[in-house]
Structures are given as C-alpha cells and as structure tokens.
Amino acid sequence: MKFSQFATHLQELEATGSRITMTQLLAKLYQKLDADEVAIASYLLQGVLLPAYESLEFQLSIKMVIRALARMRDAAEVDKSITTDLFGNESELSSSTEIMTLFSKLGDLGLVAEKIRAESNQPTGSLTVREVYDQLVAIAQENGAGSQDRKLQQLSQLFSQLDSISSKFVSRMVLGKMRLGFSTMTMMDALSWAMTGSKVESEMLEASYQRRADIGKLAEVYLVHDSAAERVKALENVTVEVGVPLVPALCQRLNSSQEIIDKMGQVFAESKYDGLRVQIHILKPKNQPAIIKTFTRNLEDTSQMFPELGRVVESIDCESCILDAEAIGYDPDTNELVTFQETVTRKRKHDIEKASAQTPIRFYVFDVLSLDGRSLLEVSLRERKDVLKKLFSDNEVLYHSPFIITGDADELRIFHEAQLAKGLEGAVIKQCDSVYQPGRKGWNWVKIKEEEGSRGKLNDTLDCVVMGYYAGRGKRTQFGLGAFLVGVLAADQSLKTIAKIGTGLSDEQFGILKAKCQPLVTPDQPKLYDVNKASIPSTWVKPGVVVEIAADELTRSPIHTAGVALRFPRLVTFRDDKSWEQATTVSELSQIK
Numbered sequence: 001m002k003f004s005q006f007a008t009h010l011q012e013l014e015a016t017g018s019r020i021t022m023t024q025l026l027a028k029l030y031q032k033l034d035a036d037e038v039a040i041a042s043y044l045l046q047g048v049l050l051p052a053y054e055s056l057e058f059q060l061s062i063k064m065v066i067r068a069l070a071r072m073r074d075a076a077e078v079d080k081s082i083t084t085d086l087f088g089n090e091s092e093l094s095s096s097t098e099i100m101t102l103f104s105k106l107g108d109l110g111l112v113a114e115k116i117r118a119e120s121n122q123p124t125g126s127l128t129v130r131e132v133y134d135q136l137v138a139i140a141q142e143n144g145a146g147s148q149d150r151k152l153q154q155l156s157q158l159f160s161q162l163d164s165i166s167s168k169f170v171s172r173m174v175l176g177k178m179r180l181g182f183s184t185m186t187m188m189d190a191l192s193w194a195m196t197g198s199k200v201e202s203e204m205l206e207a208s209y210q211r212r213a214d215i216g217k218l219a220e221v222y223l224v225h226d227s228a229a230e231r232v233k234a235l236e237n238v239t240v241e242v243g244v245p246l247v248p249a250l251c252q253r254l255n256s257s258q259e260i261i262d263k264m265g266q267v268f269a270e271s272k273y274d275g276l277r278v279q280i281h282i283l284k285p286k287n288q289p290a291i292i293k294t295f296t297r298n299l300e301d302t303s304q305m306f307p308e309l310g311r312v313v314e315s316i317d318c319e320s321c322i323l324d325a326e327a328i329g330y331d332p333d334t335n336e337l338v339t340f341q342e343t344v345t346r347k348r349k350h351d352i353e354k355a356s357a358q359t360p361i362r363f364y365v366f367d368v369l370s371l372d373g374r375s376l377l378e379v380s381l382r383e384r385k386d387v388l389k390k391l392f393s394d395n396e397v398l399y400h401s402p403f404i405i406t407g408d409a410d411e412l413r414i415f416h417e418a419q420l421a422k423g424l425e426g427a428v429i430k431q432c433d434s435v436y437q438p439g440r441k442g443w444n445w446v447k448i449k450e451e452e453g454s455r456g457k458l459n460d461t462l463d464c465v466v467m468g469y470y471a472g473r474g475k476r477t478q479f480g481l482g483a484f485l486v487g488v489l490a491a492d493q494s495l496k497t498i499a500k501i502g503t504g505l506s507d508e509q510f511g512i513l514k515a516k517c518q519p520l521v522t523p524d525q526p527k528l529y530d531v532n533k534a535s536i537p538s539t540w541v542k543p544g545v546v547v548e549i550a551a552d553e554l555t556r557s558p559i560h561t562a563g564v565a566l567r568f569p570r571l572v573t574f575r576d577d578k579s580w581e582q583a584t585t586v587s588e589l590s591q592i593k
Helices: 002-017 019-032 035-045 061-075 094-104 111-119 129-139 147-160 164-175 185-195 202-211 215-223 229-237 256-262 309-315 341-346 352-358 381-392 409-421 474-478 507-518 588-592
Strands: 267-271 276-283 291-296 321-327 359-370 398-400 403-406 427-431 445-448 462-470 483-489 494-502 540-541 547-551 551-557 564-569 572-575
Touching: 002 019, 002 035, 002 129, 002 164, 002 229, 019 035, 019 185, 035 129, 035 215, 061 094, 061 111, 061 164, 094 111, 111 164, 129 147, 129 164, 164 551, 185 202, 185 215, 185 483, 202 229, 215 229, 215 483, 256 409, 256 427, 256 445, 267 409, 276 309, 276 359, 291 309, 309 398, 321 341, 321 381, 341 572, 359 381, 398 445, 403 409, 409 427, 409 564, 462 494, 507 540, 507 572
Parallel strands: 359 398, 494 564
Antiparallel strands: 267 403, 267 427, 276 291, 276 321, 321 359, 427 445, 462 483, 462 540, 462 547, 483 494, 547 572, 551 564
C-alpha cells in the first residue's frame, strides 16, 4: 500500500467520532494491507514503531521537528517572488520562527506540517508504508555524536517525499500524538470485523493479546486465515513467551471476608503491598549470558530500574521462567518498606546505582506463569504455588510473598486486618484452584483494602484518568491549574467523568500534576471523552495520566457522565505504573461502597 493511501485512511478515522464507524474504517484498512504491512501498520496506527515492551523512541522534541520542517521547506523549489506566507501575506517564506508562530496558533504540529507541505510542489506519493516505516526506524535508531542533526536531515528528506496529508501524520507519529481516538480494544474489534463483518471473534483476539501483548504480531497471525476454524486454532496457539509481557491478572472487589468465602470457597490470602507490580522474565541460554527483564502492568520495560536483577537471576533454578511479583523499596537503616512514590523514584534513566543504594528493592514473588518453555496459565494456583516454592529460597533481594490458606471468614478477616496493622494495603484473596486469568475478569482474585465495618469513606480507592484541568486563581495561578477533571473507563472504552478535584493537593502535587499533563495538552476534546457541558475544562488533556483517588462516598450525579460522582475526592498518589486502559471501570463502581 502507498503511504499516501494509508494516510487517507487515517484522515477518515480522524474525521469520525462514532465508535462503530471507526471500527469499520479500521477493518477496511486491514483488508487492504499486504501481509507484510499488517504488523507495522498496527504500530503506526498507535503512533509507535514497535510494541510498548520494545520501546524505540525518536527522542525529537516539537522544536526539533519544526527545524526539520523548516529545512524541508527551505530546500523546496518554490517561486518566492509570487508565493504568500503561511498567513496569506505576500512575502518570502521564512523558517523556524514562522513555523513556531503557526504552531502556537494551531496547537497541532500535524496541521502545521500539512499546511507547509501543501504550499510547495507536491511529490507523487510513491513511497509505500514499508518504505516510510523503514525510514522512520532508521531515524529513531540514530545515536551517538551528531545523531540529532542526522535525525533532522533524514526527517527533512522524508517530509520532502511526502504529500501534505502524509506529512501531517508522520509528524504526529514522530511526536507520538496520533489524535485518532481509539484504543487497542477497538483495533481488536476491527480485526474481527475485517474477517467476519462483526465483533464475534473479538473476545478470542483479546484473550490471545492478553497472553502475548503485541497487537502487530496478533494481527499478522490472525488475518492470514480465511476459515474460522483456522483462526481459532491460530489464536489458541498464541501463548506466553519469555521476553514478551502478558497482561497481568487484576483484582475484583468484594466488601467482606464472609462475602469472599461464600463466593470463592477455599482461598489463598496474601499481603497486598504498595509497590510496583512487575513481571520478571528470565532466560538462561546455554553457554550465553542470562537475559532478565522486568515489565510493569502497562507493559513497559523497566529492567534498567533494577540493578538487583543480576542477583535475582543467580537465585532462580530454571532455564527460563516468568514470575509475577511486587517490587518494593525499603529503608536500609530501619528495614521498613517505603511508600509507592519512594519506590518509583527508581524510574529514572540516570544515577540508577545511586538510587539503588538509597532505596534498595525487594521482589516479593507471588506467582509463576511460565517455566522452562511451558505455560502455566491453565495450571491451578495451588500447583503454581508448589512450583514457585521450588524455584528459589528467600534471600536479601528475592522473597516468596507470605500467604495463608483458609476457608474460614473469621481467619481471613483477622489476616486482612493484620496486614493493615503492618502498614500494608490489606489482603489479596485468590481462589485456590483458579487458573491465571489476565486482566480484570472473573472472580479468581479479589481485594479488600479497608478494615471491615469502617464507615465514612469508600472501601477502596479508584484509579482515575485525568481528562483536563481548570485555570487556577489566586495562589494557584503559579501552577497554571486550580482543579482537574477525572474519569473512569466505560465498557465501550470511552471515558466518563466522575469528579472535579480542586482541594487536598499540596503545592508540590499541583506542580507535579501540571508537569505530567503538559505533554498531553490538546486543543480539542478527545473523542474518547464523554463530558457534560457543565464540566468542560479550560484545558483538555489526552488520556495518559492516571491518579489514585480516595473519597467518602459515591452519589448519584446528573452532571457527571459516569452517572455517579465522588463526594470529597482527594488525590492519594500518581500511578505512573498504570496505563489509562487499566483505570477503574464504570462496572466496578458498584463494588466500591
């Protein structure tokens, strides 16, 4: 497929706000792609070059892309004596300053690139999707001395080969801001639609994606089979692989130990830590150095955060395995566990060894998902615990997460309250004979976080998505915001508002929030957002910032589109380890009382 055709499809996607129309347009695009374009097109649709766990970033700022556009324009053959500038005034074309001014006016570098490219002679649009992708990968892979200038030159040359619409979307790809307004789930619906004319196979696709979280490879495997039987077999064969994260299992909520025992029977009850959820992937090839990686719940590779991994791999008795664990920092002087925010200070690119000395990490391992090439997802938790017990002995870095086995509600309640007394988040309860179910489905795992019988506040916090913010007044003018709008996730992957929060934040938290929101600011309301006109923020923010919110209660609301609102909401912490697609759902609100 020519990239100009691909860009035209993107233009159609951008123009629609209908979820079903978007699904159908994506399906139409998938039907037209060549087999060797399916995976790379899936990544480009998301504004990336590779799946999240293989991060390859351009490392180019808006100013750098503007410079590339200026180089392209200055090199274009344009009759300057008769041309007009970008604002319709007759003059010679200027360079970066004018482009920056236009960007300030339009607020979208994609529109700027489209306008600039349209003013000069248009190329034939002969580049294919593969050729553009390969050039983008080459730009992203440039490194070392002089790499920034080489990136600029290559990007400028690429712009000169593209038509105006293609230039718009390539500039957005470089910045990772596609503005198309659909989720990974919508892409899976589209794949099903491409082959069946409906979403009938979406559930199978989602199950496969949860085992191996790579939408490009999934699309590639799925679309080559014409018969339903072949597609079913192909999806069933998608299994866990060391080095590729799977979607982690998440908890449902229940309100009391008695309710849990009535619903689940005999259970494992484990401590719930306030740490960073990680999958640990270990591969020990014969006669080669071991490979060990960690991935967060949003599938991000965080291996560089943990120098301790060298000691971990020495402790594990396996050829390969995938472990589910919680990484938690501790104070080396007191031996006490630290808060989540102190743990995630490790999430940096520099001075990791120094951070490791200041806040060393322990990994509390509670599950094993794969061992020596064999998937354990369909093995019962009871058996997985037996396998895990034999894999390693507790040491200064690696610990088995403590648990009890019980079918008694009183014993469960006592254990849960004992964890709270230790300063932990209570207990996670897991059905003894359950399989490992990625995502938040079924009732294999549940949690209760507060003491039973407590009143005056919700029994759990919510993970909400920041959707926008409101201008600050008085002292808050220094932060550029005075309150922010948050939402939860609906079944159709839209975001519904649930609270406007303007109190309870420290000056430092206001500053952090503004810094996190700034790269995601957008002039237009994202298509995923369902917002009542009474709640429209002064500044929209694309989905990306997840915050943990506590509140006293849920009340019916005619204003908030979730149908309920939070009473006395307050910020607990920023959840950098979670993606917006892992936010609390509207359906879960009924479990939070």
